[in-house]
Amino acid sequence: MTLDVSNYPQLLTALLPELVLSAWALILLLVVAWRHGTARDLRLAGWLTLVALATAAGAAWWLWWQSAHAAGISTMIAVDDFRFVADWIFLGGALLTVLFSMRYLEREGLLAPEYYVLLVFATIGMMLMGGGEDLMVIFLGLELMSICLYALAGFNRRSPRAAEAGLKYFLLGAFASAFLLYGIALVYGATGTTNLSLIGVQVVSLELQHAPLLLLGVALLLIGFGFKVAAVPFHMWAPDVYDGSPTPVAGYMATAVKAAAFAALFRVVGEAFGPVGAWREIVAGLAITTMVAGNLIALAQRSLKRMLAYSSVAHAGYLLVAVATGVAAGSAAFVFYLVAYSLTTLAAFALLAAKGRGGESDVQIDDLAGLAAQRPWLAFALSVCMLSLLGFPGTAGFIGKWYILVAAMSTGQGWLAALLVLTSVVSAGYYLPVVMAMYMQPAVSTEAHAEVCLDGFGRVAMAVAVAGLLFFGVAPNRLLDLSKTSATVQRGAAAGAIAAPTFSPGH
Amino acid sequence: MAWLTGHLTVLVFWAFAGVAIVSAAMCVTRRNPVASALWLVVTLFQLAGLFVVLDAQFLAVLQVLVYAGAIMVLFLFVIMLLNLGQGGPHDFKGVIGLGVGAVLAVLLLLQLSVLRHLEPPAAIALPPGTMAAQQAHDGLVGTVARPLFDAYLVPFEITSLLLLAAIVGAVVLAMRKL
Structure with a gap:
């Protein structure tokens, strides 16, 4: 299906997933205006949200199934498989977040x-970020x-910690937006x-590869995106914000939000700045500092939530390696890793939410001692998550890292690949103690983990996430094919735009 | 007299620009927030004058109505409701604050001095008189409105979602009883 986005009905078709979700958002807002206050209303809103996200994912699937693509250069919104696959990642992340939030909100009294x-x-x-053209x-x-x-x-x-998180995120987020806007x-x-x-x-056509104005703009854009993906040295906000936020929200920030910023970054550097070589060095430099600093600081953390926050910083570094290899080599690895990382981290934050009370900031790694004996399934799920984050063979995390390594080697960035392996070895120093605490240390008391449990929704979501991690770890081909087709279409879009533009001021 | 009419635009520009810079400096150096906000109003009026010099009269009117009018009134309301009327402690605490400010100012000057010598590529520079011709064709409002509801329709509609989300967020944080 070829869509000409300058024609309004076809533009609406191209925007179908966003329109469906926006309509649901308005319906939800109306429902919430009349029904708010009790736990039952909260559950109703949760169910409606699940339906909304599922229908939007269906709309994205329909466009993908019709193999929709734009006629000529698309304005404003891209119509390619990269966008639809990115939409699924965001919608899937939001879906899991809703499932994990259902009980959490009631338990914490956030009605x-x-x-x-x-x-x-x-x-x-x-x-809109992932699909913006x-x-x-x-x-x-x-x-x-x-x-x-x-x-x-x-x-x-x-x-007060949540207030601190909100304010800190707001101030630094506004600061980052200013960088981005100035760059634009x-x-x-x-x-x-x-x-x-x-x-x-x-x-x-204008030979701007070394124009100072453009290079300055690219650098400012990369700083803005660096804040949003929490790359070192722009990561200072991440641990405090994750720490103070409600745990499902922290999981959502560490996965879907990061995925969106990365998808936008990938599209921008791939389509707009492909010929400008400078971004590659900047991104590679960011990747190095992020991998090294993220992993080393995570080693020193005793709180599980802060450890996961720094772990998400370290994983931003691995994803930056995939970005630095460029669209041609890295996009399949990039999409695969994004899926694996999002599933794993969301599940890990959900397990943390099940263990903790009152914001979970006080759950230490040692508090998990003996979890395996009393809650074997939860301990198993958390172990799979930790091993997948580490990149252990048999999990999706391993395949993801493997493809990033292959992409980095194929573009001659062997030193980035070497650093990725070395820092992954370092990360064993903080992922494995979690597994060891659960399986090899005795519980403090027989009642230590009595309150740790997930509700029905949480269990379903957890089972889906863990099964996905193990399945894609053993049989990654299907997901990889999807990643590859999304990559080729995006590359085609960038290469196909050869017609010289006629600049018309405001038509 | 011929000299004056020939350079009238430049003179008007410098008059507005000079007052804009002075009032912006006053805005950031006043300790009383209400005085700061009022100096900002002065700056915004000068910018409106500069828009007129650039042949963007409609934008100048909008600048006065939206920024100097609505947004600044909101600013003043918030300042008064928060009871911040009296001067607070001095903002530039110690050497570090001043040092950071000085470094940023030098960076900005460097950047401006580089940008001053850059010519936009001929291919994207508008020929002189383009805006005037456009405005003669579409009218002052049409020149802004046509691209807004045509080429930039999608961003325009996203802005409506953005505002709605901001309202929901503000209400959730400010009015909800937990």
Whole structure:
């Protein structure tokens, strides 16, 4: 199905997943306006959100199944498989987050169904980021996502830590947005357009590869994205914000939010700045500092939530390696790793939420001692997550890291690959103690883990996540094929935009 | 007299720009937040004047209505509701704050001095008179409205979602009883 996005009905078809989700968000908002306050209303909003996310995923699937693509250069919104696969990652992440939140909100007394409305709006923002073909759409999507997350981070108003998290995230997020916006302005000044494909064309036709204005713009854009994916040295906010936020929200931030920022970054550097070599060195440098610093600081953490926060920083470093290898080599590895990482980290945060009480900031790694004897299934699930994060063979995390290594070697960035392996070895120093504590240390008392449990939704979501990790670890072909097709289409879009643009000011 | 009419635009530009810079400096150096906000209003009015010099009259009107009018009134309301009227402690605490500020100022100056010598590539520079021709064709409002509801329809609609989400977030954080 070829869609001409300059024609309104076809533009609406191209935007179908976003439109479906936006309509559901408005319905949800109306329902919440009348039904709020009791646990039953909260569950109703949760169920509606599940339906909303599922229908939006269905819409994205329908477009993918029709093999929708744009006629010529698409304006504003991309129509390619990369966007649909990215949409599934965001929607899947949001779906698991809702399942894990159902009981958590009731337990913590956060009886405000607006939680789900904000979650849906944030997901729409992510979809626009991953699918934006124009820097303006990407920026607006980023803001839509971020504004919802500022509120979600500070959602528990009784907790001073949550207030700190919300405020810190808001201030640093606004700071990062300013960098991004300034970068976009400079890129517009250098190329005269904000459309990603057209920027790519202009860079070549106007020979802007070494133009200071463009390079400055690219550097500022990368700093802005660096904040959003929590790459070192722009990671300072991440541990404190994850620490203070409600745990399902922290899991959502560490996975779907990061995935959205990475998807946008990948599209921007791939389509717009492919001919500008400078971004590659900057991203490689960010990858090195992020892998080294993230892993070393994580070693020193005793709190499980902070350890997971620094672990997510370290994984941003691995993903940056995939970005640095470029669209041609790295995109299949990138998509695969994103799926594996999101599943694992969401499940790990959900298990932390099951163990902890009152914000979970006080759960130490040693508190898990003897969990395997009393809660064998939860201990097994957490072990699979830790091993997958470590990159142990037989889990999806291993396959993901393997493909990133292959991509890095094939583009001659062997030193990045070597550093990835070395830092992964270091990461065993903080992932394995969790497994050892659960299986090899005796519990403090027979009642130590009596309260640790997941509800029905949580169990289903956990089973899906763990089964997915093990399945893709043993039989990755299906997911890999999907990643590869999404990669080729995106590459085709970038290469196909060869027609010289005619610059028309405001038509 | 001929000299004056020939350079009238430049003179008007410098008048507005000079007042804008002075009032912006006053805005960031006042200790009283209300005084700061009022100086900001002055700056925004000067910017509106600069827009007129750039042939963007409609934008100038919007600048006064939206920024100097609505947003600044909101600012003042918030300041007064939070009871921040009296001067607080001095912001530049010690050498570090001043040092960071100085470094940032030098960086900005360097950047401006580099950008000053850059010409935009001829291929993307608008020929002189383009805006005037556009405005003669579409009218002052049409020049802004046409791209907004045509080429930039998608970002425009996303903005409506953004505002709605911001309202929901603010209400959740401010009004909810837990």
